[in-house]
Amino acid sequence: MSRDFYRSSPPSFLMRLFWKAAGADRYILERSTYGDQVKYLCLGGIIVATGLMAGLAGGYAFYTIFEPRGNAINSFKTAADISGNYNSIDIPTMLKALVFGIIWGLMIFNLDRFIVSSTGKGDGTEEITRKELKGALPRLFMGAIIAMTISKPVEIRMFKTEIDIKLHEKQIEQQQAYKAKTDSIFNSEIAKKESGIEKIEAELTDKRQRYKKLEDDYIKQCENRYPGPIAAAIKQQMDALAQEIKALENSPEYVKVKGEKEEIEKRREAALNQSQKYAAGLDGLLERIKICHEISGPVISLFITLLFMAIELTPIFFKLMLIKSPYDYMEENIKELIKAENGIEIQYNYYQDREGHERDKIVQHQVLRLLKEKIALLEAQSQLSEAALNRWTDKKKEQIHDNPELFVNETQPQDKGLAV
Structure with missing residues (x-):
């Protein structure tokens, strides 16, 4: 929008995309300051990045769960691969994981977008008060859960080499234990x-x-x-x-x-x-997470989780810390204009409820007008119906006065057993 005192640069396609991801109003932002535009660009970028990370983590977790089981070190080396090359990807499982990752990423993206866009701006100051934090607790709780679901698959991918070695050792131990147990069972019968x-x-x-x-x-x-x-x-x-x-x-x-x-x-x-097959089954997501915790330790695991929680929860805290800007005032102005256009009046802090909380009184003038018109129409119809009934009664009385025999049916009584 061009002005004499300020001229805002036209937004790019990527900027408009991130605005939409942050749940911001493009019409208002195009008429706002560059600072507001960058602010919602960054918020949208974080949400998009979180969705992408969630999609990658979800796809990797799906592939880890449903991939063909085998030796943790060389489980992907196929017998048909005579040249000795490693086929590290199972194509059918990869395609399924790709579809799941896209769906999962879109779900997390949509959920993050809803959480951030539904988070208010607090009292418009940089300070996060106890009341603001209390109101944001449900969103913070959901964001923390999302962060943990993203961090664990990424964590086991970071330590994949160490996990594979440790898992291979456990598979060998599992195979030896299975053989010993099998021998003990069958040797007694033999x-x-x-x-x-x-x-x-x-x-x-x-x-x-x-x-x-x-x-x-x-x-x-x-x-x-x-x-x-x-x-x-x-x-x-x-x-x-x-x-x-x-x-x-x-x-x-x-x-x-x-x-x-x-x-x-x-x-x-x-x-x-079958011992090798059963030992290869010890290669699930849960087992890898356990080994990852053993390898990395609680400090590194907690650090990675907190890192993703910071990425996930940053937009919520930032929205609570944001100072009101021209975008916020224009947004409030448009909301008031829309309410006025539709005849909605809000009288703030009009009364107190039983618990002593101040409540707003909402007056729907458009509804009241339609309601009054409807009541007046019903009353007029009632009066017209009453006048019509009175006129119909008078007309019938005149007909009775002129020809009473038309309204009287004379019948001759007959006694049983008597001749007329």
Whole structure:
């Protein structure tokens, strides 16, 4: 807007965008001072930056939660990547995280915009009084929650390398503990089956040793050119012992127990093969936050959280500290003009309520005018209706006076059982 005493520079597209983000009125700012324009430019910039950080943090948190699980150090190295390069991004999860990050960033941006734009300017002085702080507590509380939701994903991303190393150690410990527990469970079952097998194995060993001894004696007897009856007797004993060994090896009890043992060993092997998969599951967002707190310590973690809280809560405190400027007075003037145009009158501190608080009296003149017109119209309609009824009654009376028989229905009474 051009003036003789002051000329404001035309705002750029970026400045108008930040004005809108701060909830400021472009029409008033274009007619205000450059200081007001810069003030709301900075407020809008903080809100936009907070929304962008929230979107990045939300997207990273989503990706951390839903990414494919694996080894914390080289979980992204695919088997198909023969060249040894690392595929550090899972495309489907990244696309989902991108969509979620955009939605989350827009939500936080809109919420921050509402918090800042709905925060009043206090009493128009630089001092933040207790009353102003009390009124801003709900907005400060919501802003602190938003700051914490943004700071934690950013914090675990800052210490990602240290977290991955520590998480890899925990995964190895988890894998070893899982293997030890699996062995302890299955080994007890295997030991029970082996106790039953050992008895049969001992008997088989004894018979096999006896068979071996008889076989040696038979060979010695066969060294003669003409074997005698002793060799035949030994051969008969060997055949009988071989039948006993075969029957014992194929006994139902021995076969059953041995098959059950093999089945348990297969189950144990399958469970042990799953140990790496279960250990890789120890890679969620909560576990990374815990490790991050262990690595960074409470001081650094608190510092990062307070940093984001300062960024998030700064616009609220600044609005409470702002001194009234031409923009504020012009905004109040436009509000009063709009109220006057619509017949709204506010009588400030008009009465006290039961608790002693001063309340304003709001007079809706436009409403009162319409209400009076409506009441007068209803009263006039009532009077017209009454006059019409009176005139209709007089007309009917004249008709009765001229022709009374038209309004009287003469009927002859008839008695039951009597002839007329």
